[in-house]
Amino acid sequence: MSETLFEQIIDREVPADIVHETETTLAFRDINPRAPVHVLVIPKTRYRNVAELAAADPRLLADVLSTAATVAEQEGIAEAGYRVTFNTGDDGGQTVYHVHAHVLGGAPLGPEAAPR
Ligand code: AMP
DSSP states (O other): OOOOHHHHHHTTSSOOOEEEEOSSEEEEEOSSOSSSEEEEEEESSOOSSHHHHHHHOHHHHHHHHHHHHHHHHHHTOTTTOEEEEOOOTTTTTOOSSSOOEEEEESSOOOOSSOOO
8 A cells, every 4th residue: 555645644754733642543633624623533554444444453443533532622622512524435525545533623513414
């Protein structure tokens, strides 16, 4: 598998606004935020999407979700509520094929998907 942008962020070859790091995960602000708080959480080991991660390493998926919860607490949005999404595949809007959770909040977010 060729390297994605997110491996380069993990390796500190590309700068990012890192807000939290654990042994297995990294959280950094999305460069193009779609909410007042928009943080991406990635596992340091690459899987293409959440389905592959869930099948291969459920414990690592739990780490990603746990880091998402920690980030929400840290950003002060846990109590008001927030959204965690995994865009998956082209129709799901995925553009970077290293699985990542979007943690979105800081304002009412509206409906989950655009109406048809
Ligand atoms: P997705 O479209 O679900 O694959 O999400 C990829 C996300 O990565 C998008 O929301 C982009 O805005 C974000 N992104 C792209 N480049 C960077 C970067 N250098 N640093 C932080 N976020 C980025």
